[in-house]
Amino acid sequence: MGTVTRGFPRPRCSLSGVTSTAASHLCPPQVFERLLNYLQPEERARISRFRRQRDALLAMAGRLMIRSYLVEKLKVPWDNVRLGRTPENKPFLVGIPDNDRIPRMTCSNGIHIAFNVSHHGDWTVLAAVEAPCSRSIGVDVMRIELSMIPGESTDVFLDCFRSQLTPREWSYVRAATVDRGRLERFYRLWCLKESYVKAVGQGLGIDLRTLEFVIQEPLDAQRPGQAVTSPLLFIPPLEKDYPTDDIGFRVPESYIFEEYFLDQNHCAAVCLACDAARGQLPPAPPTPARFERIETVNHLLRQAQSL
Template sequence: MEIFGVNIGSIKSEHSLSELIELISDEKRNKINFYRKKEDYLRSLTAELLIRVILVKKGLFQNKDIQFEFNNYGKPLLKNSSIEFNISHSGDWVVCAVSNCLVGIDIEEIRPYNVSTIKESLSASEFNTLIDLSENDRNTLFFNLWTLKESYIKAVGEGLSIPLKSISFEINENEIIFTNSHNNDIFNFKQYEIDDRYRLSVCNENALFPKEICIWSFHKLYQDSINLLK
């Protein structure tokens, strides 16, 4: 398993997005061109380039041969391959996990929220732990819990058909305890420090997590895309 992260805040004026978007499929290009906000455009383009560069670097595909499909819940899959991948983005970060078994990844920027609106997303034990904390600690814990839940849901690939209350987490200093009343699936979880303002969680069927995330600048992704995807 490998985890990659690209900070799109490092983009520079010499990086030609019009050149990059020609390196992806017509279908994805049309979808990305529909975005009105530059941030959404850039995050989506970066995500598409990142997984393509990873696959080409590994010698698994030529760019022209990479095809994606989706399961019934909209989870993206790599066509004609057993390789599993998952992508997430928030704010300045785009992250991608690649594995030989089911994998999910989620990153979220820590931000204020209304406690009453998130109660339905948490188990009773999670909510009770949360409300006893100070506001800053509460925000951090909530996004730790949220990214863990999202990473599991994305790994399983069943969307919000899985009730968020049916999966629960307890985070100790060196351990993440996962309680699953939805089914008997057993998954493993790890959280990574990527940025003080973000929470990042990864879910995998096996327990073989990398020690670190492979961080790329946007410039590196740009150069690799031009060199490898043309």
């Protein structure tokens, strides 16, 4: 996996992606059942429930990406990696069977590993971080498109999601002068919100209207893989003691956001969260993670074993 090292104590982040076309090559139908054997029984069952073959392929690619990454970073055999899911369905590393002293998602050298996957449209992406403090990470990818309802206009489509945006976010979306621009702005906001929800691990328990993002930098769809780190997150006053900005919103300092276009039609966002309760806030925004596009099955199966 492509990994960017950011001098200690900065986190080491990586972002990798597989397209549906590549996933078809990774998991062609004739070998799909064989590749299922590289996953845990509960993972096989979950993937088998997908109705669309493309979704199953992308989900398969995501699980293989997770296991390949962890095997490489933990330097353990494939069958020693045990994955679980939180009640909110977020995957995590249960622990290393050979060493009960290693807590979940932590290497033997004390470096914490967190990871998250997302798939939509033509892409599956994996975001991961290695850091000396407790961190979590969330990633979301979306295809920039209208709904599947024939003849529906961009304005009608976006209006369906107006209740999920704050007034300032809605104004930002509507300020774009062309349909494509409005869709790009909406999906950027949506990915940012979902990446935060996935990072904090609360799933459907968060009302997206209680999160407000202020996007300050443009993101060029013609330059895939280029990242920006400018989004600001505001949370309306809650019980937490965050610094307050000039309009009364509280600004959590323990989150770093990165945005990407993976190609002209897919955007993604990554949220890196630190354990603020322990005073472990992130350093100054680091150099964005390098995005790596995975093209061959050999990259993911170099150390694979049947489970």
